[in-house]
Amino acid sequence: MPEQSDKSNPPEKELGLAPDPSPEEEPRIGVYVCNCGGNIGDVVNCKQVAEALRNIPNVVTSHSNMFMCSDPGQKLITDDIKEKGINRVVIGACSIFLHEQTFRQAVERAGLNPYLYYHVGLREQDSWVHYNHPEDATEKAIRLMLAGVAKARKMEPLEPVRLQAEKHALVIGGGVAGLRTALDIARSGLKVTLVEKSHFLGGRVAQWERVFPTGETARTLLQRLLEQVQAEPDITIHTGAKVVKTKGYVGNFQIHIRQQPRGIKADFDAVDQAIAACPVEIPDEFNYGLKTRKAIYQPYSGCYPAGPVVDWEHCTHCEKCLEFSHNHDINLDDTPIEFDINVGAVAVATGFRPYEPFPGEMGYGKFPEVITLPQLERLLAADGPTGGKLEWNGRSVRSLAMIHCVGSRQVDDVHQPQPDGQVNNYCSRVCCTATLNAANIIHERLPETRIYDVYTDIRTYGRGHEDYYTLASKNGVTFLRYFVEDIPEVYPAEKGSYYSMLVKVKDQLTWGEEIELPVDLVVLAVGMMPNPVDDLIGLFNITPGNDRFLLEVHPKLSPVETSVVGIVLAGTAQGPMNIQESCTAAAAAASKVVVLLGRGQVEMEPYVAQIDIERCQGNGDCVRVCPQEDAIKLETFSKNGTSFQRAVVTPANCNGCGVCVSTCSHRAIDVLGWRLDDYEAMVDAITAEIPVLEGVPA
Amino acid sequence: MAEGELPMATSTNNNRPKILILGTLSGGYRGADSVGQEHLEYPPNTYILPVMSAAIFPETFYMRAFERGFDGIIVMFSGTDCPYKGAPERTAEIINKTYELMKERKLDLNRLRLAAICTVCVRPFIEEVHKMEQLLDEIGKLPHPLPP
Numbered sequence: 001m002p003e004q005s006d007k008s009n010p011p012e013k014e015l016g017l018a019p020d021p022s023p024e025e026e027p028r029i030g031v032y033v034c035n036c037g038g039n040i041g042d043v044v045n046c047k048q049v050a051e052a053l054r055n056i057p058n059v060v061t062s063h064s065n066m067f068m069c070s071d072p073g074q075k076l077i078t079d080d081i082k083e084k085g086i087n088r089v090v091i092g093a094c095s096i097f098l099h100e101q102t103f104r105q106a107v108e109r110a111g112l113n114p115y116l117y118y119h120v121g122l123r124e125q126d127s128w129v130h131y132n133h134p135e136d137a138t139e140k141a142i143r144l145m146l147a148g149v150a151k152a153r154k155m156e157p158l159e160p161v162r163l164q165a166e167k168h169a170l171v172i173g174g175g176v177a178g179l180r181t182a183l184d185i186a187r188s189g190l191k192v193t194l195v196e197k198s199h200f201l202g203g204r205v206a207q208w209e210r211v212f213p214t215g216e217t218a219r220t221l222l223q224r225l226l227e228q229v230q231a232e233p234d235i236t237i238h239t240g241a242k243v244v245k246t247k248g249y250v251g252n253f254q255i256h257i258r259q260q261p262r263g264i265k266a267d268f269d270a271v272d273q274a275i276a277a278c279p280v281e282i283p284d285e286f287n288y289g290l291k292t293r294k295a296i297y298q299p300y301s302g303c304y305p306a307g308p309v310v311d312w313e314h315c316t317h318c319e320k321c322l323e324f325s326h327n328h329d330i331n332l333d334d335t336p337i338e339f340d341i342n343v344g345a346v347a348v349a350t351g352f353r354p355y356e357p358f359p360g361e362m363g364y365g366k367f368p369e370v371i372t373l374p375q376l377e378r379l380l381a382a383d384g385p386t387g388g389k390l391e392w393n394g395r396s397v398r399s400l401a402m403i404h405c406v407g408s409r410q411v412d413d414v415h416q417p418q419p420d421g422q423v424n425n426y427c428s429r430v431c432c433t434a435t436l437n438a439a440n441i442i443h444e445r446l447p448e449t450r451i452y453d454v455y456t457d458i459r460t461y462g463r464g465h466e467d468y469y470t471l472a473s474k475n476g477v478t479f480l481r482y483f484v485e486d487i488p489e490v491y492p493a494e495k496g497s498y499y500s501m502l503v504k505v506k507d508q509l510t511w512g513e514e515i516e517l518p519v520d521l522v523v524l525a526v527g528m529m530p531n532p533v534d535d536l537i538g539l540f541n542i543t544p545g546n547d548r549f550l551l552e553v554h555p556k557l558s559p560v561e562t563s564v565v566g567i568v569l570a571g572t573a574q575g576p577m578n579i580q581e582s583c584t585a586a587a588a589a590a591s592k593v594v595v596l597l598g599r600g601q602v603e604m605e606p607y608v609a610q611i612d613i614e615r616c617q618g619n620g621d622c623v624r625v626c627p628q629e630d631a632i633k634l635e636t637f638s639k640n641g642t643s644f645q646r647a648v649v650t651p652a653n654c655n656g657c658g659v660c661v662s663t664c665s666h667r668a669i670d671v672l673g674w675r676l677d678d679y680e681a682m683v684d685a686i687t688a689e690i691p692v693l694e695g696v697p698a
Numbered sequence: 699m700a701e702g703e704l705p706m707a708t709s710t711n712n713n714r715p716k717i718l719i720l721g722t723l724s725g726g727y728r729g730a731d732s733v734g735q736e737h738l739e740y741p742p743n744t745y746i747l748p749v750m751s752a753a754i755f756p757e758t759f760y761m762r763a764f765e766r767g768f769d770g771i772i773v774m775f776s777g778t779d780c781p782y783k784g785a786p787e788r789t790a791e792i793i794n795k796t797y798e799l800m801k802e803r804k805l806d807l808n809r810l811r812l813a814a815i816c817t818v819c820v821r822p823f824i825e826e827v828h829k830m831e832q833l834l835d836e837i838g839k840l841p842h843p844l845p846p
């Protein structure tokens with residue numbers, strides 16, 4: 001673990017003479033130009049490139065080769081390292097993202113530090129984009145390889161940052177994604193603490209009726225997962241709990257947790273009486289406001305943890321419930337507890353919330369007959385407000401319209417933006433199949449009910465999802481298509497009409513005909529938005545994307561990793577996903593955590609800031625601008641009896657963002673592996689008046 | 699075409715304007731790879747260097763690159779999707795400061811552009827390059843040495 005100084009009493013360090021620079025190793029550079037079959041070599045004259053580089057200072061050997069990534073190609077490098085004393089390697093080949101690890105390993109196998117290799121992309125960034133200009137492509141290859149050589153001259157051996165790691169992970173959020181992550185981590189032998197902000201586990205899935213694509217009831221699915229989690233001794237669960245403070249870095253995060261009390265003992269046996277006695281009535285969030293609940297409540301029977309809780313925000317302390325409390329079963333004076341845990345990694349699985357239409361949006365909030373898809377799910381649920389009967393205003397629904405893409409795929413200047421000024425231009429992915437699933441359930445229960453499905457596009461993209469569309473078509477669901485320029489209008493029918501509401505659609509399936517749909521109920525298939533996690537974004541320095549969902553480092557190559565090493569994402573905190581995708585993401589997040597912590601030690605890329613203590617003037621600009629917590633600080637040193645301050649980096653807290661580099665007017669900071677000097681040398685190499693192109697043998 | 703049959707690069711092309719593209723690994727550099735994967739063409743006088751975060755470059759770096767022979771520079775970062783907190787804001791701040799220095803040296807400010815390019819932003823990448831190319835066609839190379 002990197003040395004940490006005690007902030008309260010900063011030690012004064014003796015700054016000795018700068019250590020003698022180890023006798024500088026003369027760079028002996030090997031240059032390798034890959035033809036990539038013909039992918040590069042059919043456009044770029046690789047032989048000429050290799051020849052052009054041959055007589056450049058420090059270049060000891062220069063080859064062109066058909067496949068550098070092949071065994072013989074790699075052997076060429078390892079032989080040169082062993083036999084010709086090559087100590088820097090520059091390879092021009094396909095994308096760095098494909099073969100960087102291959103070549104790093106080859107270099108390491110030959111005994112060279114793996115960071116003494118530089119990769120130039122000659123395929124995606126040259127031959128594949130300049131195929132009509134082979135001469136120019138060859139010249140470009142030569143200049144880019146020259147830049148690579150210029151960089152190679154300055155490369156230095158680097159070591160990954162190695163840190164002790166707690167074999168203990170934190171999972172934030174107890175929906176399916178969080179539960180799956182916790183389970184997979186614990187089954188790999190690590191300890192897990194799961195923190196759920198509500199008093200019950202399960203997240204949104206607990207609210208749904210029957211889930212696609214398996215048709216299982218959501219509760220059965222959830223129950224199975226919950227039983228497995230409960231049976232796992234290495235998982236500790238804290239509900240009603242939130243992370244309120246964090247410190248540290250990968251391998252050793254100190255997490256401060258605040259937990260609300262439940263206020264009621266688990267074995268309290270007069271639950272129904274206590275609930276009945278409570279005079280408070282507030283909208284029940286579990287049922288999306290379709291009914292009310294008390295300030296003592298339990299979202300549904302069979303929930304985990306079992307037993308009701310006190311809603312501290314709404315409890316008036318009238319003490320009516322205490323009449324049924326013997327042995328202090330109810331304690332209205334309970335207070336939150338706070339405690340710390342140390343973990344090596346964190347999985348953020350904070351999930352989503354359904355889009356809340358603006359008042360009046362397609363009649364929502366204005367007409368009670370307009371509800372959302374999550375509300376419909378509650379109406380269809382056996383333990384919902386109507387006991388699973390699709391009833392509205394006391395009678396069965398005879399006709400309903402379901403409108404897709406409400407709060408998804410929005411367009412600037414058409415839709416009302418969120419408070420941050422952005423519309424939700426993304427697809428929420430789940431709503432199309434969820435809507436068709438609900439339509440099929442309704443048809444099953446009320447075959448006479450007329451169902452209109454009003455869509456923009458139907459995106460039943462997953463395996464088995466299209467079956468829901470096929471079945472809905474067979475069930476006689478009427479499909480109408482609207483374009484975003486003509487959002488359907490929802491308004492009440494004339495008084496005394498058979499159906500109370502009308503939906504006007506400019507239907508593109510009938511070439512723009514305006515059709516009025518007479519209905520009892522309008523269901524808005526609302527999209528997904530991330531649960532608000534600004535606090536966690538601040539605490540962990542993670543980043544949301546433009547769509548406000550949490551951002552991964554790279555959607556394809558590092559899909560669940562954030563830019564902060566040791567913090568991973570699971571499930572819909574990262575973007576709209578169905579249950580299957582949430583669990584896949586959770587499994588990926590868990591495996592990242594296990595790989596990271598499994599050995600009790602973590603290794604990080606060495607690309608962190610480094611201070612040149614001789615150049616540093618200790619003015620603290622870098623400390624002020626650093627966006628990371630505790631990544632750079634000023635420490636007091638002394639030399640010949642004089643005290644002064646110098647910046648010191650804590651590598652584990654630095655993510656190499658480079659903000660400090662551009663701020664230091666003394667050029668006393670660099671990011672290792674990405675030094676400013678390197679870039680200047682590369683710029684010089686590319687722009688140099690190079691005579692090398694003339695007279696090069698073909 | 700077999701390797702031996704390929705035409706040789708015979709001129710140094712030192713007279714063509716040169717464009718430096720600083721592409722972040724989470725943005726423009728991968729965006730350039732995506733353009734390549736689609737085999738879309740853009741002019742070859744473009745030199746893309748991979749950078750972890752564009753926030754490392756102070757304004758003096760850009761001025762130096764102009765002095766050394768680049769005629770246009772495009773910084774392709776991932777904008778608000780940048781994985782490094784604070785880095786995009788800092789990059790934008792430096793570019794603005796660089797514009798001040800460019801004004802002092804009477805350089806056309808359009809020679810330096812900051813563009814948000816994502817890993818699959820193929821069309822925006824091509825558009826940025828063409829925009830710069832067009833500009834350089836119109837206003838030409840920078841004189842060397844640069845006016846003080």
Ligand SMILES: Cc1cc2nc3c(=O)[nH]c(=O)nc-3n(C[C@H](O)[C@H](O)[C@H](O)COP(=O)(O)OP(=O)(O)OC[C@H]3O[C@@H](n4cnc5c(N)ncnc54)[C@H](O)[C@@H]3O)c2cc1C
Pocket residue numbers: 172173174175176177178195196197198201202203204205208210211212213241242243349350351352353354373374377430434437531533536570571572573577578579580582
């Ligand atoms: C109407 C509708 C119907 C759907 N039907 C289906 C279906 O049939 N099939 C299907 O596959 N998918 C369906 N889905 C999608 C499914 O609901 C999601 O894939 C699933 O809920 C994602 O699980 P999650 O754990 O990522 O998020 P969530 O279920 O949202 O769980 C997140 C959990 O994190 C907790 N949390 C949030 N913030 C914090 C914090 N700061 N600290 C601690 N805890 C926190 C929350 O309280 C919650 O318990 C449907 C979605 C909708 C909207």
